[in-house]
Amino acid sequence: MGDKKLDDQIAEYALRLGDDALVFGQRLCEWCADAPTLEEDIAISNVGLDYLGRARMALQYAGKTLGRTEDELAFLRDSGEFRNLLLVELPRGDFAFSMVRQYLLDEFELLFFTQLCGSKDDTLGAIAAKTVKEVRYHQRRSANWMQRLGLGTQESQARTQAAIDQLWGYMPELFEMDELETSLLQAGIAVDRLELHSKWLNTVTAQLASANLQIPQIDWQVVGGRKGVHTEHLGHMLGEMQFLQRAYPGLQW
Amino acid sequence: MAEANDLEQVFENKIDAEEKIEPKDWMPEGYRKNLIRQMSQHAHSEVIGMQPEGNWLTRAPTLERKSVLLAKIQDEAGHGLYLYSATETLGITREEIVQALHDGRAKYASIFNYPSLTWADIGAIGWLVDGAAIVNQVALQRTSYGPYARAMVRICKEESFHQRQGYESIAVLARGSAQQKAMAQDALNRWWWPSLMMFGPHDADSAHSAQSMLWKIKRKSNDELRQSFVDQTVSQAEIIDLEIPDPDLKWNEQRQHFDFGEIDWDEFKQVINGNGLCNRERLAQHKKAHANGAWVRDAVAAYVKGKTGESGE
Numbered sequence: 001m002g003d004k005k006l007d008d009q010i011a012e013y014a015l016r017l018g019d020d021a022l023v024f025g026q027r028l029c030e031w032c033a034d035a036p037t038l039e040e041d042i043a044i045s046n047v048g049l050d051y052l053g054r055a056r057m058a059l060q061y062a063g064k065t066l067g068r069t070e071d072e073l074a075f076l077r078d079s080g081e082f083r084n085l086l087l088v089e090l091p092r093g094d095f096a097f098s099m100v101r102q103y104l105l106d107e108f109e110l111l112f113f114t115q116l117c118g119s120k121d122d123t124l125g126a127i128a129a130k131t132v133k134e135v136r137y138h139q140r141r142s143a144n145w146m147q148r149l150g151l152g153t154q155e156s157q158a159r160t161q162a163a164i165d166q167l168w169g170y171m172p173e174l175f176e177m178d179e180l181e182t183s184l185l186q187a188g189i190a191v192d193r194l195e196l197h198s199k200w201l202n203t204v205t206a207q208l209a210s211a212n213l214q215i216p217q218i219d220w221q222v223v224g225g226r227k228g229v230h231t232e233h234l235g236h237m238l239g240e241m242q243f244l245q246r247a248y249p250g251l252q253w
Numbered sequence: 254m255a256e257a258n259d260l261e262q263v264f265e266n267k268i269d270a271e272e273k274i275e276p277k278d279w280m281p282e283g284y285r286k287n288l289i290r291q292m293s294q295h296a297h298s299e300v301i302g303m304q305p306e307g308n309w310l311t312r313a314p315t316l317e318r319k320s321v322l323l324a325k326i327q328d329e330a331g332h333g334l335y336l337y338s339a340t341e342t343l344g345i346t347r348e349e350i351v352q353a354l355h356d357g358r359a360k361y362a363s364i365f366n367y368p369s370l371t372w373a374d375i376g377a378i379g380w381l382v383d384g385a386a387i388v389n390q391v392a393l394q395r396t397s398y399g400p401y402a403r404a405m406v407r408i409c410k411e412e413s414f415h416q417r418q419g420y421e422s423i424a425v426l427a428r429g430s431a432q433q434k435a436m437a438q439d440a441l442n443r444w445w446w447p448s449l450m451m452f453g454p455h456d457a458d459s460a461h462s463a464q465s466m467l468w469k470i471k472r473k474s475n476d477e478l479r480q481s482f483v484d485q486t487v488s489q490a491e492i493i494d495l496e497i498p499d500p501d502l503k504w505n506e507q508r509q510h511f512d513f514g515e516i517d518w519d520e521f522k523q524v525i526n527g528n529g530l531c532n533r534e535r536l537a538q539h540k541k542a543h544a545n546g547a548w549v550r551d552a553v554a555a556y557v558k559g560k561t562g563e564s565g566e
């Protein structure tokens with residue numbers, strides 16, 4: 001039965017959330033055996049596993065309507081078909097860059113998925129409920145790192161501030177509402193991203209200020225991921241991630 | 254205070270009675286040194302072993318395999334951490350233990366100097382390398398040093414999970430397309446002999462073995478352990494229709510064990526002595542991560558110092 005148009009919209013929405021989680025999870029994998037301490041290697045893996053789990057749930061859900069499996073969606077689409085935020089596809093950078101990105105995203109996701117818990121779509125609501133629990137832990141950890149890095153040494157403060165400056169122009173995309181999300185918002189299914197902005201900004205500004213870090217005054221911003229217009233980095237990531245499925249098509253692994 | 258001889262007698266009695274030696278107990282310096290050598294080597298092996306598997310993490314063929322592999326590598330990091338802590342109970346710091354690795358004074362399992370070249374290697378490593386590690390570690394659950402024995406009990410549970418996952422993963426390839434099956438066989442060909450080498454030289458040629466057996470640090474000899482591994486693995490290969498690359502492998506009715514061919518000990522020595530494909534990369538990667546992380550560790554130390562300074566403690 002169902003509303004075909006609505007189902008398609010929900011699938012597209014789930015695809016966005018799935019792609020955000022998948023691409024970010026893949027970036028976290030790049031820290032394996034490369035973290036500053038063994039403890040941190042384990043912690044990053046923990047977070048990475050959460051993102052991969054979330055990606056699978058969201059892509060499975062999107063795939064139901066789209067008629068594709070999670071792996072077909074992950075491994076057989078080219079970059080123009082990916083719908084993730086640009087923020088998550090940027091190369092992992094140094095530990096400060098990765099941790100600032102994590103922090104800014106965690107604060108956003110905490111608000112976003114708390115809202116999404118109330119979605120009229122049961123599956124999205126269930127994914128959100130599971131995700132919120134995970135994100136609470138992520139946020140505690142990354143906020144803690146902002147303190148340690150911001151109030152640590154001169155070098156750690158400088159690296160962390162530089163990362164904030166580099167990442168800030170990718171933040172507006174997190175709060176962008178397009179036609180699809182506006183329509184799903186009206187249906188009680190999607191989250192109003194715009195509404196989250198001031199709360200997010202206040203929290204982030206205060207947290208960073210308490211760690212001797214500032215929100216930069218910048219005059220640039222980059223968007224495009226939701227429309228499939230990406231940075232050059234995504235193609236390279238996919239080249240690596242999709243290698244086996246592309247080189248040996250149609251097999252079970 | 255008891256005389257040195259009495260202390261030694263107490264120690265010997267405990268060993269004889271199968272009681273565990275605990276960190277606060279007196280122990281001969283040789284025992285301590287031997288344990289530090291073996292336990293830190295074991296810890297380093299867990300950590301360096303993350304690299305050949307991590308090599309396929311970003312290229313895993315499905316999201317499920319990627320998650321399973323990430324969780325597996327995370328377990329290995331946990332084993333490393335747990336073993337470093339257990340080693341620290343012997344009065345050495347983690348910095349010193351890691352420094353010894355970087356200086357080349359401490360070793361890690363030489364098998365990780367082999368490259369992981371295809372996805373099938375991930376299955377082969379879980380099946381064979383974790384499989385061999387389990388045989389070793391099950392015996393070590395009865396080792397005489399308490400913290401080491403307890404670490405092994407905890408670690409063995411996870412290792413057997415890894416072994417089953419690895420076997421299942423390579424079994425899928427062995428049942429798959431002709432290319433996948435060839436990939437699986439090739440991985441077995443490359444990892445089989447290095448897995449047998451993991452148990453070390455023959456008992457007669459093993460530098461530390463005799464004393465370690467007396468102290469009950471080691472509970473079974475290299476050759477005994479190797480034999481158990483071969484015995485348990487042959488039928489596993491048969492079930493998935495892969496061929497173990499050893500023409501001399503055959504069941505010996507009289508011994509009730511498999512006979513197998515002689516290991517290429519020259520290759521063993523070559524790889525241990527630096528001539529494996531990945532010796533330099535493995536160590537260089539560990540040093541690089543450590544060096545790149547120095548500013549982060551410094552920041553944490555400075556932060557903690559600032560905090561405690563603030564509260565006036």
Ligand SMILES: [Fe+2]
Pocket residue numbers: 299328329332408412
């Ligand atoms: Fe392990």
Ligand SMILES: [Fe+2]
Pocket residue numbers: 329383411412415
């Ligand atoms: Fe393992």
